[in-house]
Amino acid sequence: MAGRSSTPGRSVTSRALAVLGAFDTGAPRLSLSEIAERSAMPLTTVHRLLGELTDWGALQRRPDGRYEIGRRLWDLGLLAPVQLELRQVAAPFLLDVHTATRDTVHLAVREGRSALYVERVSGRESVPVVSQVGSRLPLHATAVGKVLLAAAPEDVAEAVLRAPTRETRHTIVDPGRLRREIAEVRRRGYARTAEEMSLGTLSVAVPVRVERPAGPAVVAALGIVVPSHRRDLLRLVPVLEVAARGIGRELARAQPFH
Amino acid sequence: MAGRSSTPGRSVTSRALAVLGAFDTGAPRLSLSEIAERSAMPLTTVHRLLGELTDWGALQRRPDGRYEIGRRLWDLGLLAPVQLELRQVAAPFLLDVHTATRDTVHLAVREGRSALYVERVSGRESVPVVSQVGSRLPLHATAVGKVLLAAAPEDVAEAVLRAPTRETRHTIVDPGRLRREIAEVRRRGYARTAEEMSLGTLSVAVPVRVERPAGPAVVAALGIVVPSHRRDLLRLVPVLEVAARGIGRELARAQPFH
DNA sequence: CTCCCTGCTTCCGACCACCGGAAGCGATCG
DNA sequence: CGATCGCTTCCGGTGGTCGGAAGCAGGGAG
Known part of the structure; x- marks a missing residue:
């Protein structure tokens, strides 16, 4: 990737997936900082990725500011x-x-x-x-x-x-x-x-x-x-x-x- | 991103998501070239992204070479x-x-x-x-x-x-x-x-x-x-x-x- | 058998989108 | 009212990404 990456060698896609991977049965609703912590990535980076994932519908934002799995991922899951x-x-x-x-x-x-x-x-x-x-x-x-x-x-x-x-x-x-x-x-x-x-x-x-x-x-x-x-x-x-x-x-x- | 991108201004994440978006009810199993076509991206690019998505478990590969939604996305869908x-x-x-x-x-x-x-x-x-x-x-x-x-x-x-x-x-x-x-x-x-x-x-x-x-x-x-x-x-x-x-x-x- | 075609995989140099610290902002708390 | 916490915006340097080209494997035709 680019910039002063502190973890070089990590692809953008793997980071986006790491954001998704932060969600699991025990933590289906997460705030920005929780996701950053769970995925071990800088807060700013997570913030940017969350924006894209939310725009697409992979995640959605709750009224309280937390994120949860969006309809679009639910849809995809049905195709498994x-x-x-x-x-x-x-x-x-x-x-x-x-x-x-x-x-x-x-x-x-x-x-x-x-x-x-x-x-x-x-x-x-x-x-x-x-x-x-x-x-x-x-x-x-x-x-x-x-x-x-x-x-x-x-x-x-x-x-x-x-x-x-x-x-x-x-x-x-x-x-x-x-x-x-x-x-x-x-x-x-x-x-x-x-x-x-x-x-x-x-x-x-x-x-x-x-x-x-x-x-x-x-x-x-x-x-x-x-x-x-x-x-x-x-x-x-x-x-x-x-x-x-x-x-x-x-x-x-x-x-x-x- | 980088390189001689023919569609500059498109983020890596959006491309990865476009790959996922190629799957729908009418097309739950797709080959590399079908995904490339449906997502309107060069075959090589799609190939690389598929590799990462498959490694993570978002997609999986069938014996016949096609791709389908993987267990990991099914899991995430259950959290919606x-x-x-x-x-x-x-x-x-x-x-x-x-x-x-x-x-x-x-x-x-x-x-x-x-x-x-x-x-x-x-x-x-x-x-x-x-x-x-x-x-x-x-x-x-x-x-x-x-x-x-x-x-x-x-x-x-x-x-x-x-x-x-x-x-x-x-x-x-x-x-x-x-x-x-x-x-x-x-x-x-x-x-x-x-x-x-x-x-x-x-x-x-x-x-x-x-x-x-x-x-x-x-x-x-x-x-x-x-x-x-x-x-x-x-x-x-x-x-x-x-x-x-x-x-x-x-x-x-x-x-x-x- | 060889040739051709289709579809997938590997390679690699140029380049620009990405990274993330720093600073700003708004809400909540003591 | 100042401190703290969590989120959002900004921006310059650079290494990850792009994708054409070439290689490869399999299958069907001649």
């Missing part, structure tokens, strides 16, 4: 493949499961070593919410996570199993036991958890498979969460399976391959 | 106020209405002279879909639109009423008749349409109000769409009203003012 392909196809099926069971249903994909929650249907909150659309939870402590873990490439599974975090006192952190559990998920075709991520809840999940030239591939996991006093958890597995197959079939139709 | 405040609060209420009626329910806000659809719940499609989350439809031809129009500032309403587009053969395009209809919406507290936007469907909608220091403000519209052979449309108004009040109350609690 998770949203456009997976969510739109899956949403009606999640609704079906919810209608049949009245419990919280959600759909997740694997992103690196986390389960990324892509869609969620829940009525008035009967169970405390740990997962929200867009949140990432560990693969080894959730039912959807275990399903995704069982289908993950060897190196990812290895990395997760080596150092599992403890989320509650029931989280399985013994690599050997986790490994056996994952093997069982593969064999049985579903995964379950009992208060391993949040106390007071049980969960089951099944894989969503899509037929590919190279054989079926697990592209997502469909799970349901219930309060832990429920005893009939496994009764839900067939319901989930029906929905998961429906999603898989629709996906295969929507995107012939790839 | 429509999503974070309105949608999240409203979703359970839409679900309730859907459960009670089995019809397609949606929530829209006014954006300029359009109704922007913010959330939608529909089971397996019984009615052809014109509205999707993120789509914009005219204010004068949809039930949610009429509700929003009835609450819009005078200049906006004036502009819409002056030149209403014809969507179907039932669309009301006579300014005088539209004006009377809007007045009636204000009086009765709900709006309806009969095949004015898409043939074969009827719709009713009610306003979602939030208490403000300056009195109640209409922040959104809640509507329901049914096939046109249904005769009991107005029976749905009280159901919508209950849900709309619930949403309004939750919103007021979530954002004490503003």
